[in-house]
Amino acid sequence: MDRRTFIRAVAGGIFAAPLSSVAQSSAKTVRIGRLSPLSAEADVPLLAAFRRGMRDLGWIEGDQFLIETRYADGNPNRLPEFAAELVRSRVDVFLAGSNPGALAAKNATGTIPVVMVTTADPVSGGLVASLARPGGNLTGVTALGQGLSAKRLELLKEAVPGLTRVAVLTNPASPYTAPFVKESTGLARALGVQFQLVEARDPREFEAAFATLANKHAGALTVLTDVTFITHRKRIVELAAMSRIPAVYGEREFVDAGGLMFYGASLADMYRRAAVYVDKILKGAKPADLPVEQPTKFELVINLKTAKALGLAMPQSLLLRADEVIQ
Numbered sequence: 492m493d494r495r496t497f498i499r500a501v502a503g504g505i506f507a508a509p510l511s512s513v514a515q516s517s518a519k520t521v522r523i524g525r526l527s528p529l530s531a532e533a534d535v536p537l538l539a540a541f542r543r544g545m546r547d548l549g550w551i552e553g554d555q556f557l558i559e560t561r562y563a564d565g566n567p568n569r570l571p572e573f574a575a576e577l578v579r580s581r582v583d584v585f586l587a588g589s590n591p592g593a594l595a596a597k598n599a600t601g602t603i604p605v606v607m608v609t610t611a612d613p614v615s616g617g618l619v620a621s622l623a624r625p626g627g628n629l630t631g632v633t634a635l636g637q638g639l640s641a642k643r644l645e646l647l648k649e650a651v652p653g654l655t656r657v658a659v660l661t662n663p664a665s666p667y668t669a670p671f672v673k674e675s676t677g678l679a680r681a682l683g684v685q686f687q688l689v690e691a692r693d694p695r696e697f698e699a700a701f702a703t704l705a706n707k708h709a710g711a712l713t714v715l716t717d718v719t720f721i722t723h724r725k726r727i728v729e730l731a732a733m734s735r736i737p738a739v740y741g742e743r744e745f746v747d748a749g750g751l752m753f754y755g756a757s758l759a760d761m762y763r764r765a766a767v768y769v770d771k772i773l774k775g776a777k778p779a780d781l782p783v784e785q786p787t788k789f790e791l792v793i794n795l796k797t798a799k800a801l802g803l804a805m806p807q808s809l810l811l812r813a814d815e816v817i818q
Contacts, residue, residue, distance in 0.1 A: 521556040521773055524582030524603075526574055526592045528563045528718035533744065534588075537608075540759035541586065544766025558586075565722030570595035578603065584769055587631075589718060590616045590666050597629050604778045606768045607631035608761050610716055610741065611667050613783060622783040630778040632764050634756035634786055640671055640713070643739045643754050644682050646791070647711045649809055650752065650798075651737050658687045658709035658736070660700060660727070665717040694723045701730045712738040714745065724748050737803055743792060746817065751797045756786040790814045 527534050538560075542552060550556050559582060561573035567589075574595040577585065585605040587593040593607035597618060605628055607613065613633050619625035622633070648654050659675075661668045672688070679686045687707045691700040704712065712731060714720055720727060721742055728749045731738045738745075739752040746753040764784060772778060794817040798805045810816055 520554065521584070522580070522582045523556055523558045523769065524577035524580070524585045524596075525558050525560040525588075526570065526577060526585055526596055527561070527588040528565065528567045528570060528592050529588065530564045530722055531560065531562050533721060534560075534562065536744075536759055537588070537762045540762040541766050544763035545769070547763075548766060548770045550770070563592075563718070565719045567591040567595075567718055571598065574599035584772055586765060586769065590618065591718070593618050593629060593631070597627070601628055603628065604772045605629040605631075606765050606772065606778075607633070608758070608765050610634040610756065610758075612670060615670065616666055619783060622785070624779070625781070625783055626779050628778050630781040630783055631768055632761045632784045632786065634761065639741065639755050639789075640674070641678055641682070643713055643741065643752075644678065644684065646752060646754055646809070647713065647737065647739050648682060648684065650803065650805060651711050654684060654710045656685050656687060656707065656709045656711075658689050658704035658707065658712045660689050660691060660704075660712060660714045660720070662692055662715070662717040662719055663690050664692055665715070665719075667716040671715055691719075693719060694726060697723070697726055697730055701734050704736065705734055709736065712736045714738060714740050716741045721745075724750075732797070732800065735801055737798075737801055743790065746792045746794050749794065749797055751794055751801070751803075753790065753792045755789060757788050757790050760788050761786055792817065 559580060561577060563569040570592055578599045585596040585603060587596040587605055587607045590609050590611040593605060593609060596605045607629060608631055612635055613619045614621060618629055644657060647657060675686050687709055689700045689704045691697050714727060724745050725748045728745060737751050739754060740750050741755045743753045768781060771781060791813045792815045793805060793813045796818060
């Protein structure tokens with residue numbers, strides 16, 4: 492009896508064995524295709540969280556599952572090529588990071604299940620029909636990151652007294668930029684600040700972008716989610732320090748690299764949850780029947796060392812609300 496027949500038999504009640512034993516009883520080693528717009532180095536903590544989630548569910552790496560990785564190193568144009576490679580290598584399920592990664596996987600196959608982890612809206616991005624009923628072969632976890640923009644700006648206003656001008660580092664080619672721009676007018680009015688969009692499409696434009704925000708006398712900076720920015724986060728953090736501008740980021744990795752503040756969903760927790768989706772799919776569930784999950788865990792991390800270097804006295808009320816303060 493092959494693996495799929497066995498799963499159907501279990502689901503139909505022919506066997507009394509619990510579902511948790513299904514994967515372990517299969518002689519086949521499952522192959523998970525990891526498709527990421529990031530670098531291998533940036534992906535280490537995310538894959539570690541996913542592996543931990545798989546272990547917690549009883550899966551043994553190297554015996555019951557293998558992970559085959561493809562990294563675009565900050566160049567999302569390479570994702571379709573890598574997705575096609577993973578399809579040809581006959582992976583059993585995709586683990587796709589970001590909207591561009593998930594879209595590349597979805598376009599590459601209509602049959603191989605795709606589990607996504609993204610901080611953008613997968614509905615407006617054309618990935619799923621709805622969060623409750625995704626349809627097709629794709630589901631997963633999304634943080635709807637653009638909805639957190641207001642909270643990040645509130646934190647900046649609290650950290651920087653009298654803040655009226657906020658520079659927004661954007662990549663106009665990124666799918667994360669348009670949703671922010673769409674909502675920015677009302678958001679700026681509500682917060683009593685003026686947004687100043689500063690563009691950078693690749694690392695060669697970073698220095699010019701920071702020179703522009705200095706010329707515009709921005710009092711603080713928010714960096715929108717973008718795979719190029721995440722890949723080259725150390726350079727962005729360095730330029731923010733040189734410009735002596737307080738900044739808030741949408742990814743924890745920026746603060747670990749010396750950035751001032753991060754607020755957002757825990758990506759590590761999202762990847763741990765992605766393992767639950769992979770587990771269910773490998774046990775016979777259809778992606779179309781698995782609602783897209785939104786995280787409930789959000790983190791505020793403050794780098795106090797960076798604040799002191801900027802001469803910024805972080806309010807005690809803000810420090811007390813932080814999940815972590817880096818000394």
